[in-house]
Amino acid sequence: MVRFHEKILEIAEGIRTMRIRGAGKIARSAAEALKIAAETYSGEPDPELFRKYMNEAAKLILATRPTAVSLPNAVYYVMYALESNLGFKELREAVIARAEEFIRNSLEAVRKIGEIGARRIKQDSVVLTHCHSTAAATVIITAYKMGKIRKVYSTETRPFYQGRITARHLIEAGVPVVQVPDSSVRYIMHEVDQVVVGADTIASNGALVNKVGTSQVTLAAHEARVRVFVAAETYKFSPMTVIGELVPIEYRDPTEIVPKEWIDKHPNVTVLNPAFDVTPPEYIDAIITEEGVIPPQAAILILMEKFGWALEKIKQGVKQSVSFEDSIEG
Amino acid sequence: MYEELFKHGYAKRDTGTSLVFTLIDELRDSASTGDLGRVVEKYKQLVEKIMRDRPASYGAINALRLIGEYLLSKGLEGFMEYLDSLRRKYDRDCWEAARVAANRIVDGDVLITISNSLCVRRVFKLLVDQGRKFEVYVMESRPGMEGLDTASYLNDLGVKSYLIVDSAARFFMKNVKKAVIGAEAIAVNGAIVGKVGTSLLSLIANEARVRVFVVAPLYKFSLETIHGELVKLPEGDWRLLMSPDVRKSLPNEYRARAPLYDVAPANYIDGIATEYGLFAPQAIPVIIKQVYGSFPPRIRSLDEIGKLLEEKIGGGA
Structure with a gap:
């Protein structure tokens, strides 16, 4: 068993317990953990041993959240550095550089998405958002600074109340925000001009996997002919879905919904707590990435452009030093 | 507790x-x-x-x-x-309305419901008494979370149920056969005023071609709506969504709206179970005429x- 620096274990634990949450933050934390792993490697200066050690670190990180595609994409991006035929010192530097590059690009992506997305917001808009997404919040805040937003409705987002994080985030930026319960999205939709949500994962057909409730928010928007925009960095697109893999939906602990004593007193009640749901592409008007606006059905374009190198390997079934399969099991 | x-x-x-x-x-x-x-x-x-x-x-x-x-x-x-x-x-x-609704449930049905309704509870009770096998998805139904009380009731009846957050209704709708819901009021055009989320649930059910039945005795009918009155829909604020302690942990500027009811349009409702039988929501003026002897009734x-x-x-x- 390899022993890792405690900071790495802390990040892994943080992702598992949702102290670190949101696909973007998870991805950046994963890259950060791999960077720390490379920096704190204390074994023999041998490229093969270093590769093995990094592999173990990658596995540890990948096992934390089975569904966040940003996690394997970030890990895969960083681990790609190990493919090059270099000596130990250069290899280690390459890993660190790639991790830093990922973090930098990711933060830059949010800023770009904010700019591009804000252009799509109409003057004097009332915007509704679900859950908490840094990318979606950045679109809203950027549009607000351009004087385009009158009001934001933010859903509470049970069971974890990520909507309260959104409310805090927007309040800090001075945006007028009103929280509403998830059950009231159809009631409130007639006041809404546009919906902006983030993404956990985007499948190759343009379907969006995001916080549970997203699909019914978009259904209610669709019914009311309210436009729906998804703010998503390109590393949220899932290469594995190209070969038909399903995106597994994680079920979380029922005590997030009701306390354990309630569950114990109700043996005939099963409390089900799926973390995500799937929004079909027809309910999405556009996906806003740092590369530009695309219709959801063109998701495959992003996958080919951004993950072409990975796609080839996935299709060939070549067992990678870190395989995607490790990450989607369970 | x-x-x-x-x-x-x-x-x-x-x-x-x-x-x-x-x-x-x-x-x-x-x-x-x-x-x-x-x-x-x-x-x-x-x-x-x-x-x-x-x-x-x-x-x-x-x-x-x-x-x-x-x-x-x-x-x-x-x-x-x-x-x-x-x-x-x-x-x-x-009880009669519940009996009519219960007749629409067959062995092996998987139902979904929202909130806590006495007449819907009675549907469940009648089904258990008749020995029919069924399961129920129960939405927690914020604000108030009285879905928990419905789940408790089903637990005590010995009926298998699944408690879910309101946001998970569409996720689970593919497993559901019928939606059975109560009503706070029924308007003359057949629109159903129910606990907030009712209209969302019926929209989701319709998308999945799941039938929606409302259990509503005639005393729930809003005769005022015949004369164009709108049913007033009250709203609360953060107090319905959290305890004062939780509120303290949020910024001063935090604002919340907590609507209590919403309106499901008649075209999302497959039938209203009343003590007079099962009706299409659009047929309400017909029953009103039958019961009151004239339309509009003199009230x-x-x-x-x-x-x-x-x-x-x-x-x-």
């Missing part, structure tokens, strides 16, 4: 029908004094309270109308017996009745 639940704004509240029973009990108490003035005073208080707290609750509004009319025409003569017969009628109608508003009662007391004293 469940301290932690209060952090989420869990609160016990009367269902539309049990609210009527409470009303009748309170009037019974004041009528036992034999003083018409006091009964009218109590009556006016109750009208005020309902219009403030539950203005969409037509079970209560219609009961108050009937009681007011009785007081106008007969005063306290036979009043106790009248209250008892009214209570029995409401109780019977609720007085609670305001009018209140004023007349005052004159009656004033004149009598």
